[in-house]
Amino acid sequence: MNTTPDDVMLALWLDDELEGDEFALVEAWAADKPDQLAAREETRRWRKQFASLVPASEEPPYPDFFNSRIHRAITETANVESVARVRKVSWWRAAWWIPSAAVAGMALTFWLGTRVPYSQPVAPVAVTPAAPAISPALYTPDGEVKADYFSSAKAGATVIVLDGVAAIPDDMDFSNTAAVETPDDSDFTALSDQPADSQ
């Protein structure tokens, strides 16, 4: 079985960084190797001497001032950050209703959408408003004449029946009862043909 440690394990062992089984394994391997044991002792000696000459800790000059400057720097930054945060919060509080209104609007739109049943689109139809059922008022100047009114939407006809009206003679001249336009009335320019002094 090859128990020779690799370079990494050996370096860790030389610097006393191994522990547990790994340490025991390399320690057993190095037990009969005086050069390795000497190398480890040399490393330990070096570390000890070097560390005794170079301080690991050294108080900075004016330590209280050192701390107070750090304290001031971080509290000033914290104040700036808190002011920025307060501004953000203030804006949010001032406009708290904006998101609420948006959500309410969306909910209302959705609800209205659910109220309209889905159907296939149809071609638009011109819808004629139904004629109101009006009963015409009938009036006859002659009280002996009765008038009746009949209307049929199905036949598309309206009939007015007058009862009591004397028969109209065949020789009746309607020209006496009807307004017939004369040429002068119909042609206004005809007057302009007459002499001016005749007017």
Place this chain on the structure above:
Amino acid sequence: MNKSRGDTSNPVTGSIEASSSGDPLEMDDALLVARAQAGDVRAYDDLVTRHRGRVYAMIRSMIHHEADAWDLAQEVFIKAWHALPRFEAKARFTTWLFRITHNVVCDFTRKRKIESAGEFNDEIFGRDRIDPLASTAPAETESPDASLAHGELRAKIEAALGKLSEEHREAVLLKDVQGLSYKEIADAMGCSIGTVMSRLFYARQKLQALLKDEYDAR
């Protein structure tokens, strides 16, 4: 970390070594992070107090400029505050902070390179553009006051770190100073574990060569 980690106990990074899942500090971090995520600025202030030393030390070791390190460490914590809502408890808060630190330092060095492009200004010339093994590479010297304050050896270490590439420097600092695991370093640097191992190997090799005299004398 295995049990033998205790043999290499680092007096400076002890708290980090103990940062396992049951570590009280990690648990406190988790509580503070949860409160900070809820907007508790005071809890975050506690987190800053707890971690500012490590972040500042890391950045200072990376860029070797005290004032810039101070500003960048501030930037790390301000960015971390803004990113905190996205932080998940999958990783340690420390590892996550180092990830932000990595990004901040990378941005800074990238801008510095752009600003210094085509200029011959010694003050802004990026040292990481100089071949560390070049015979004419200038030594990184500190002012006398700083040298006295940090010690000569510390200055030499910083000078040696300054001659590493940015990636090698970060890997060795995260591993050997901050005590992160390979996996955590890979997470922080945004690369694979294999890449971390490679960078760490070459970084240690270069540092040992650069600090040979001091290293052998100890």
